[in-house]
Amino acid sequence: xxxxxxxxxxxxxxxxxxxxxxxxxxxxxxxxxxxxxxxxxxxxxxxxxxxxxxxxxxxxxxxxxxxxxxxxxxxxxxxxxxxxxxxxxxxxxxxxxxxxxxxxxxxxxxxxxxxxxxxxxxxxxxxxxxxxxxxxxxxxxxxxxxxxxxxxxxxxxxxxxx
Amino acid sequence: xxxxxxxxxxxxxxxxxxxxxxxxxxxxxxxxxxxxxxxxxxxxxxxxxxxxxxxxxxxxxxxxxxxxxxxxxxxxxxxxxxxxxxxxxxxxxxxxxxxxxxxxxxxxxxxxxxxxxxxxxx
Numbered sequence: 001x002x003x004x005x006x007x008x009x010x011x012x013x014x015x016x017x018x019x020x021x022x023x024x025x026x027x028x029x030x031x032x033x034x035x036x037x038x039x040x041x042x043x044x045x046x047x048x049x050x051x052x053x054x055x056x057x058x059x060x061x062x063x064x065x066x067x068x069x070x071x072x073x074x075x076x077x078x079x080x081x082x083x084x085x086x087x088x089x090x091x092x093x094x095x096x097x098x099x100x101x102x103x104x105x106x107x108x109x110x111x112x113x114x115x116x117x118x119x120x121x122x123x124x125x126x127x128x129x130x131x132x133x134x135x136x137x138x139x140x141x142x143x144x145x146x147x148x149x150x151x152x153x154x155x156x157x158x159x160x161x162x
Numbered sequence: 163x164x165x166x167x168x169x170x171x172x173x174x175x176x177x178x179x180x181x182x183x184x185x186x187x188x189x190x191x192x193x194x195x196x197x198x199x200x201x202x203x204x205x206x207x208x209x210x211x212x213x214x215x216x217x218x219x220x221x222x223x224x225x226x227x228x229x230x231x232x233x234x235x236x237x238x239x240x241x242x243x244x245x246x247x248x249x250x251x252x253x254x255x256x257x258x259x260x261x262x263x264x265x266x267x268x269x270x271x272x273x274x275x276x277x278x279x280x281x282x283x284x
Contacts, residue, residue: 017191042222042253049189049224099262105236107229110261114225117260 002033007074012067015060015085020052023070027081030074036137043118043135044079050111051083051131059085059129080121082132089128170200177280179204180273182216188223194230201234211243212280216273218249228263235267244268248276 007030013019024045031041052068060066066086073080098109116122121134169184181204188194205211215231231247238245248270250258258264270276 039253045222046224046257053191053224053226104262104266105232107232108225110225110228113261114257 003030003074005034005074005076007034007072009073010069010071012069015056015063015066015068017053017056019056019068020049023052024048027072027074027079031079034074034076036079040079040135040137044081047115047118047133047135048081050115051081051133054111054131055083055085055087058090059087061087077138078134078136080132080134082130084130087129089125091128092124170197172204175273176277177282178212178214178277179208180214180216180277182218183220186219186221188220188227191226194226198230198233201230202237205234205237205241205243208243210241211238212246213238213243214246214248214273214276216249217247217251217254220254221251223254223257225257225261228257228261231263231267244280246270246276246280248272 009026011023011026013022027048028041028045031044036044052070055068056062060068063086068086069084071082071084092112095112096103096109098104098106098113103109115131115133119133119135120139121132123132124130125132171182171184173180173182181201183197185193188197201213205213213234215234235245246268249272250269255264255269258267258269268276
């Protein structure tokens with residue numbers, strides 16, 4: 001069954017690294033169906049891996065009792081994804097740039113850099129426990145208004161493999 | 163026999179140990195841990211190793227694999243060995259460029275090029 005844009009969905013999954021598979025298996029086929037390029041799909045896949053693992057490890061601290069909520073919307077020209085954990089949040093500015101100094105030789109700390117590189121918009125809520133990201137099919141000149149796009153309040157739960 | 167994932171193949175050629183990733187995607191944490199154990203055991207089999215990692219089959223990886231590579235390189239250099247990467251697909255190479263790991267790792271086009279000029283391992 002194909003899903004044509006606009007699509008608004010909200011899903012909640014267990015807070016464990018392997019649960020990201022449920023998330024990308026639901027989102028990536030819909031991007032294909034809506035003619036997103038392979039580069040877009042690669043970017044969204046990578047970003048989901050990084051953001052979801054951050055939510056599970058750093059947000060929910062690997063607590064299996066916690067959940068991760070994913071809201072996503074797919075429109076003809078863009079995909080927007082928001083990932084929320086149940087943690088206390090963090091300050092993105094406090095994360096060192098892994099491209100310089102000792103960071104270059106550290107095993108971790110590259111997830112945020114990749115998210116920022118592959119998505120056109122990356123924003124956090126005030127608490128720092130929700131990351132909101134957008135990737136456009138074609139890169140527009142982003143205005144503040146465009147980057148403020150939010151999810152429809154009518155976003156409903158999604159089934160796997162729709 | 164059950165397949166062990168993620169799989170790697172090991173080949174010894176001249177002065178080099180060539181380790182090829184056989185899976186297209188290297189993602190799951192448990193797979194990355196298993197890979198680390200396998201690769202570390204290859205490194206520790208010799209006093210000093212010239213290791214070539216062949217990414218020819220790999221189409222997708224996340225930053226967790228970059229962390230694995232950093233840990234591998236530290237172990238190899240502690241033991242006076244050499245690490246070279248090769249056959250990296252353009253999308254994966256972009257990840258190395260973004261993270262500036264192109265400055266940290268020696269990256270070659272293919273196994274043949276990566277094998278050139280390696281000193282004799284012990």
